[in-house]
Amino acid sequence: MTQTQRVFQAWKGSNKFILGGRLIFGPDARSVPVTVLLIIVPVILFCVFVARHLRHEFSPYNAGYAILVVAILFTIYVLILLSFTSARDPGIVPRNLHPPEEDLRYETTLSADGRQTPSVQIPRTKEVIVNGVSVRVKYCDTCMLYRPPRCSHCSICNNCVERFDHHCPWVGQCIGLRNYRYFFMFVSSATLLCIYVFSISALYIKILMEHQRGTVWMAMKESPWSVALMIYCFIGFWFVGGLTGFHLYLISTNQTTYENFRYRANSRTVAYNRGCANNFLEVFCTKIKPSRNNFRAFVEEEPPRVVTTITRESEDEAGTRRQKVEDDLDIGDDLMNISQRCNPAEQPHHGLDIDQSMIGVAERAATIRTETRHGSWGSRRSGSWDIEADVSSSNVRESRS
Numbered sequence: 001m002t003q004t005q006r007v008f009q010a011w012k013g014s015n016k017f018i019l020g021g022r023l024i025f026g027p028d029a030r031s032v033p034v035t036v037l038l039i040i041v042p043v044i045l046f047c048v049f050v051a052r053h054l055r056h057e058f059s060p061y062n063a064g065y066a067i068l069v070v071a072i073l074f075t076i077y078v079l080i081l082l083s084f085t086s087a088r089d090p091g092i093v094p095r096n097l098h099p100p101e102e103d104l105r106y107e108t109t110l111s112a113d114g115r116q117t118p119s120v121q122i123p124r125t126k127e128v129i130v131n132g133v134s135v136r137v138k139y140c141d142t143c144m145l146y147r148p149p150r151c152s153h154c155s156i157c158n159n160c161v162e163r164f165d166h167h168c169p170w171v172g173q174c175i176g177l178r179n180y181r182y183f184f185m186f187v188s189s190a191t192l193l194c195i196y197v198f199s200i201s202a203l204y205i206k207i208l209m210e211h212q213r214g215t216v217w218m219a220m221k222e223s224p225w226s227v228a229l230m231i232y233c234f235i236g237f238w239f240v241g242g243l244t245g246f247h248l249y250l251i252s253t254n255q256t257t258y259e260n261f262r263y264r265a266n267s268r269t270v271a272y273n274r275g276c277a278n279n280f281l282e283v284f285c286t287k288i289k290p291s292r293n294n295f296r297a298f299v300e301e302e303p304p305r306v307v308t309t310i311t312r313e314s315e316d317e318a319g320t321r322r323q324k325v326e327d328d329l330d331i332g333d334d335l336m337n338i339s340q341r342c343n344p345a346e347q348p349h350h351g352l353d354i355d356q357s358m359i360g361v362a363e364r365a366a367t368i369r370t371e372t373r374h375g376s377w378g379s380r381r382s383g384s385w386d387i388e389a390d391v392s393s394s395n396v397r398e399s400r401s
């Protein structure tokens, strides 16, 4: 077994990794520096043009220094929350390499001309019970798994994310089970920072008025940066403050943004509601589940597929054929593996040591692989892979035993 690639190097989602897979971002991670600048630049302007002048304003205690220190420390706190939100696994469900075999359905449909067409299907949905309420979970074709309740596939990151809330373009990351708490704390703290900068800037204008015994207009002319900061914070407040209010409502009713938009008047939204206080405890006081992904682990390569031991073809022919279908959906291989696992007599064989039953398997594989090349495994959207009629039904029935 060769160990050459790490999980983050072979990652199938659209994420970006830095520091050797230690930090994970969404594909739109470029927006993170923009968000950081939107926070840092106004705070620097505030420190230089407002807080600096207030240092000696509240003597004899020199309380003016506290204004500067609080602004700097609170900004660092907000940036730490931002990094916790955007640089860590939001709750990605690891992909399966094969469809779950226990859920595959083998069916035979009768076509118009009387021919039997066997097919392998995976049901689109499955019912699971959550808090005594039946919830329908969907099958994800990309990740080849039944999404756990509240899980959804983020089309931007191309991953299934547990307790998916939304994909936030400002933090360049999905908001899900593992970072929702930090996301909310980030947004609410940013709101407080807006209020703080706005209030102190207004206070500075008032102090200037008193010093010069002038009008408010004269004071504003004296410190245009205070005015600019107040306007900026006022606009920012409606954005982050509105978001904070909306998420307070969502937390109190235990909904995600996705559920709120998607199932507004649906019983699904009440399935998780355990009462306002308990809902808050669930978001803020439960232990955050460890990540289900170890991005720095080495990828274990799959054992060589049994199809490589086709004896009736020359080595070259088989090689070319393998090459051609390598990039296809690999469903044929999945079915092969499943049929082998279902039949204990057909354990994987390597090398030239193959018995008669293996030749049968290899033949079937060859047929299936050829069909895969022609794309006859049906559309992924339907979730059913119809086998062409020329794969005899007896072969499939055999694999079921």
Ligand SMILES: [Zn+2]
Pocket (backbone or CB within 6 Å): 140, 141, 142, 143, 144, 152, 153, 158, 159, 160
């Ligand atoms: Zn998915």
Ligand SMILES: [Zn+2]
Pocket (backbone or CB within 6 Å): 026, 154, 155, 156, 157, 158, 166, 167, 168, 173, 174, 175
């Ligand atoms: Zn996402």
